Amino acid sequence: RSGAGIILINDKNGYHSQKGVRLTYAHHLMFSRDKVDLNQLSFGISAGFAQSLLDETDFYLANPEYDPIIDGTIEQKASYFNVDIGASYNYLDFYVHATVKNALASDRKLYTDREPVDLKRLILNSGYTFGDEETIMWEPSFMFQYVSQTKESLIDLNVKAYKTLATGTLWGGLSYRRSLDGAQYIEGSSVADQKLQYITPIVGFNFNNFMVSYTYSHLLGNVKFDTGGFHQITLGINLFCKQEKYDCNCPAVN
Structure with missing residues (x-):
């Protein structure tokens, strides 16, 4: 089985904002013979464009001292393309997921002309659900990240x-x-x-x-x-x- 989707992004936090669109695709391999004993391996990919914006027009109002790296009169914009890839395995109430975010090198130059192009982040997480549905269900899990x-x-x-x-x-x-x-x-x-x-x-x-x-x-x-x-x-x-x-x-x- 396969599935596809689209994600629209419009996010703002203070002077920073980001808009973008991502297309996603996932494919699932079912190893079990029925839906009672879940045993499934999944692969996915997400690709899209994003535009980041830094509004510097009000910077000098809060801090009038001169800073050579701040223009103080413009909105800096940078657009870039990147890809996330991942895989998941689910067996009954156990799961494990692995993801590579921003798998491609991306030269944004949003703040300066010298910014790192390696935005890659590796993520691994796993967990297990157990307990009694009539009382309390428990889900311990962990997540590891590497920048x-x-x-x-x-x-x-x-x-x-x-x-x-x-x-x-x-x-x-x-x-x-x-x-x-x-x-x-x-x-x-x-x-x-x-x-x-x-x-x-x-x-x-x-x-x-x-x-x-x-x-x-x-x-x-x-x-x-x-x-x-x-x-x-x-x-x-x-x-x-x-x-x-x-x-x-x-x-x-x-």
């Missing part, structure tokens, strides 16, 4: 719980992210080392096709920006949903 340009590595350890109620599904989880590479900084008269660490609890509720969730991410360590934490509220709606195909606790494929 090609900077040689950085990060690992996420996660656990998620689901509770089915009469009115919907209540779920929550806890995620711990840690960099495997430290950064040095001056602490008094000595040099200290700190690794990036985040702790993130999340809670959410699904009702019919609607979803609402709350997340708080807190940065650990001595060196942090402001209080080191931020809040996030997410609202979602599932459109054109079909009946679940497989008899498993596998939200990635159901």
Whole structure:
């Protein structure tokens, strides 16, 4: 079986914004003889164009001091093409996914004429769902990331719980992210080392096709920006949903 799709992007965060379009394709190989014992290998590719924009027109209003790298009067734009590729394997309630994001070298030159062209990021994650649907379902998982340009590595350890109620599904989880590479900084008269660490609890509720969730991410360590934490509220709606195909606790494929 195969499937195709399209993704339209219109994202803005402060002075930065991005617009783009991506085309996606996936092919699935089913090894099981029926839909009860899921055993499936999938491959996918996503390719598209994106335009990033940096609005510098208000920079001098907040900081009137001269900076030679900032024009202060223009909106800098850069368009580029890139490709993501990935593979997934699902067996009953177990899953493993591997992804290469931004697989191609991309010369954007958004901020300066000297920017890294290697935007590649390797991602591997795996998890397993178990428990009793009448009480609580558990989903431990991990994710490993490797940034090609900077040689950085990060690992996420996660656990998620689901509770089915009469009115919907209540779920929550806890995620711990840690960099495997430290950064040095001056602490008094000595040099200290700190690794990036985040702790993130999340809670959410699904009702019919609607979803609402709350997340708080807190940065650990001595060196942090402001209080080191931020809040996030997410609202979602599932459109054109079909009946679940497989008899498993596998939200990635159901």
